[in-house]
Amino acid sequence: MDNHLCHSRPFRHPCYNNLAVRILIVEDEPKVASFIRRALEEESYAVDVCPDGIQGRDLASEVDYDLIILDLMLPGLPGIDVLKAVRDAKVATPILILTARSRVDQRVKGLDAGADDYLTKPFAIEELIARARALLRRAGGDTASILQIDDLILNPISHEVTRGEQRIDLTSKEYALLEYMMRNEGRVLTRPMIAEHVWDLDFDTFTNVIDVYINYLRNKIDRGHDRGLIHTVRGSGYTLKLTDG
Ligand code: CA
Secondary structure: OOOOOOOOOOOOOHHHOOOOOEEEEEOOOHHHHHHHHHHHHHOOOEEEEEOOHHHHHHHHHHOOOOEEEEEOOOOOOOHHHHHHHHHHOOOOOOEEEEEEOOOHHHHHHHHHOOOOEEEEEOOOHHHHHHHHHHHHHHHOOOOOOOEEEOOEEEEOOOOEEEEOOEEEOOOHHHHHHHHHHHHOOOOOEEHHHHHHHHHOOOOOOOHHHHHHHHHHHHHHHOOOOOOOOEEEEOOOEEEEOOOOO
């Protein structure tokens, strides 16, 4: 493959000068790549597409992207090796990996190798956009603002949590879990995602602990309130949101 294929792409196309956010898609399937590209461009992000692992690795290391969307099955170099190389090069850009639904081992490896999030194929484009937005927001360092969902308020500086008039005392893990859920309001968080973000541990042996902690949180956050905020998503995980009615 022509070594300059990706590099000939206009990273700094004049049209993109005003766009602050630049995203790299490393995906060899043209249909999938252009589908994602179009959706991201509609969100006013600047997007580069690269169909090859080696070139993707080089681009990710050389160009200052805000987000990288990385397929794992790639020609040239497997996505997992791209990921490792990029992290070895001390590039901290958030990376969202795309994996086949059946490959749990890939997802684990990906997260272990420094991916920030993953999405299984086939995926809904709305979900990809939402996850991209969340990763960009987190990377943007906006971690100091007060979080509020309904009458639940969390102060990331003081770690103070209140619901309505009531102050809620949480252990540090309960707090970390709640903050993670509030920062991902409305998104279904799987147990592996929660394990990775909140416990930073291998999740296989860990799912029970997550369920236990979700129950602790429920008791402290939702008990005695008309509107429950923590919801179980059957077969998937948990989400924190205000539901209608
Ligand atoms: Ca592929």
